[in-house]
Amino acid sequence: MVFDVAVIGAGAMGGAAAYHLAKSGANVAVFDQFTVPHDRGSSHAETRLIRQAYFENPNYVPLLKRAYELWTELEDTPGQLFVKNGLFVAGQKDRTIMQGILDSSKQHRIPVEVLSSLDAKNRFPGFRFADNDVCIFERNAGYLLVDNCLLAHLTNAEKLGATVRQKTIVDSLSKTSDGFILKSGNTEFKAKKVVISAGAWAANLLPGKYKPVLSPHRVPLFWFPRIADRPSSEGNTTCFAFDLAEGFFYGFPQLSSDGVKMGLHKPGMKIINPSAFNRELADDERNPVKDFIKAKLTFVRPTITKEATCIYTMTPDENFIVDEDDGMVILAGFSGHGFKFASVIGEIAKDLALTGKTKHPTDFLRFRW
Ligand SMILES: Cc1cc2nc3c(=O)[nH]c(=O)nc-3n(C[C@H](O)[C@H](O)[C@H](O)COP(=O)(O)OP(=O)(O)OC[C@H]3O[C@@H](n4cnc5c(N)ncnc54)[C@H](O)[C@@H]3O)c2cc1C
Numbered sequence: 001m002v003f004d005v006a007v008i009g010a011g012a013m014g015g016a017a018a019y020h021l022a023k024s025g026a027n028v029a030v031f032d033q034f035t036v037p038h039d040r041g042s043s044h045a046e047t048r049l050i051r052q053a054y055f056e057n058p059n060y061v062p063l064l065k066r067a068y069e070l071w072t073e074l075e076d077t078p079g080q081l082f083v084k085n086g087l088f089v090a091g092q093k094d095r096t097i098m099q100g101i102l103d104s105s106k107q108h109r110i111p112v113e114v115l116s117s118l119d120a121k122n123r124f125p126g127f128r129f130a131d132n133d134v135c136i137f138e139r140n141a142g143y144l145l146v147d148n149c150l151l152a153h154l155t156n157a158e159k160l161g162a163t164v165r166q167k168t169i170v171d172s173l174s175k176t177s178d179g180f181i182l183k184s185g186n187t188e189f190k191a192k193k194v195v196i197s198a199g200a201w202a203a204n205l206l207p208g209k210y211k212p213v214l215s216p217h218r219v220p221l222f223w224f225p226r227i228a229d230r231p232s233s234e235g236n237t238t239c240f241a242f243d244l245a246e247g248f249f250y251g252f253p254q255l256s257s258d259g260v261k262m263g264l265h266k267p268g269m270k271i272i273n274p275s276a277f278n279r280e281l282a283d284d285e286r287n288p289v290k291d292f293i294k295a296k297l298t299f300v301r302p303t304i305t306k307e308a309t310c311i312y313t314m315t316p317d318e319n320f321i322v323d324e325d326d327g328m329v330i331l332a333g334f335s336g337h338g339f340k341f342a343s344v345i346g347e348i349a350k351d352l353a354l355t356g357k358t359k360h361p362t363d364f365l366r367f368r369w
Contacts, residue, residue, distance in 0.1 A: 028162045086137060
């Protein structure tokens with residue numbers, strides 16, 4: 001059989017691509033080397049933040065607006081995907097991130113509340129704000145439950161007729177006159193088009209020019225215990241972030257007995273081989289988050305209950321690569337902020353695979369080096 005499209009990698013992006021391709025009637029196969037969900041790539045560990053007042057670059061906002069619609073449509077499937085519990089980001093007003101949030105919200109009319117330090121202290125009593133901090137609250141922000149999101153895309157793709165091949169590594173990819181041959185061990189698969197959504201492994205399958213611009217880094221995540229009877233915010237539900245000189249720290253409401261999940265948004269040690277790297281964390285990775293808790297949080301003890309290692313695949317400018325190149329759709333380099341976009345990236349991948357173009361504004365994400 002020759003598939004219309006083969007999707008390599010069934011993580012956040014590949015699962016979404018398979019879903020949109022199957023929904024549009026294409027004969028699609030999606031391959032993953034592991035069983036999804038798993039904790040070896042970039043899409044594990046409970047939750048991801050989702051927000052629209054996008055400090056990284058306002059060009060992302062139209063994509064986020066469509067991503068919100070698509071996550072909500074997918075929500076009809078069993079299992080909650082998107083919890084819109086609000087997010088505040090606190091810091092000095094003149095910092096780049098704080099200005100970026102305000103610029104994006106103004107340019108794209110995204111409702112945010114700008115609170116003074118005093119108002120923030122009253123509203124979010126579990127946090128310490130500096131006197132000259134501002135606190136920007138985005139009511140429609142929140143978090144995505146990662147395993148449910150991955151499974152919603154993949155199981156719906158399968159229901160719509162997609163062939164889902166888990167525990168099937170694609171060892172090599174070669175171009176023929178009318179499509180591609182994928183080799184997995186002794187088995188060959190044929191497809192007219194391919195989507196490469198292989199996360200930290202993408203450079204193994206892509207032409208050489210992609211290797212220098214895709215840089216996988218390990219990134220730790222930590223869980224900490226709550227202190228009983230100390231509220232963080234009303235109902236203890238808000239996501240939070242602080243943009244400090246020490247870095248951008250963020251956290252979620254407690255979802256399990258593991259405690260409150262927190263992280264520092266920063267690529268750590270460079271990974272040479274994503275299939276075999278040291279996942280043991282060190283104190284110099286733990287201490288910044290513990291120090292952040294001591295300085296800013298009154299409702300959490302700085303004692304780690306659980307930790308996880310995840311992967312950011314960085315590009316030089318920290319913007320994604322979403323492009324079509326000689327029959328291949330490339331979804332790569334999501335640089336530690338891609339998950340929230342997966343629903344719309346799937347739709348874009350479908351457009352690019354089936355027609356070679358998309359109506360979504362993605363020119364700024366084409367290969368650019
Ligand atoms: C700690 C951390 C925190 C983050 N926080 C946020 C956040 O708050 N908000 C946000 O929007 N984003 C966040 N991100 C980023 C986001 O999670 C990633 O951008 C996103 O998960 C990337 O998805 P992906 O599909 O590219 O990669 P993955 O989900 O890793 O998927 C790639 C898949 O390809 C498979 N694969 C690879 N090679 C092959 C092969 N040859 N054959 C078969 N299968 C193959 C892998 O097994 C894997 O399942 C965070 C990331 C990390 C690590």
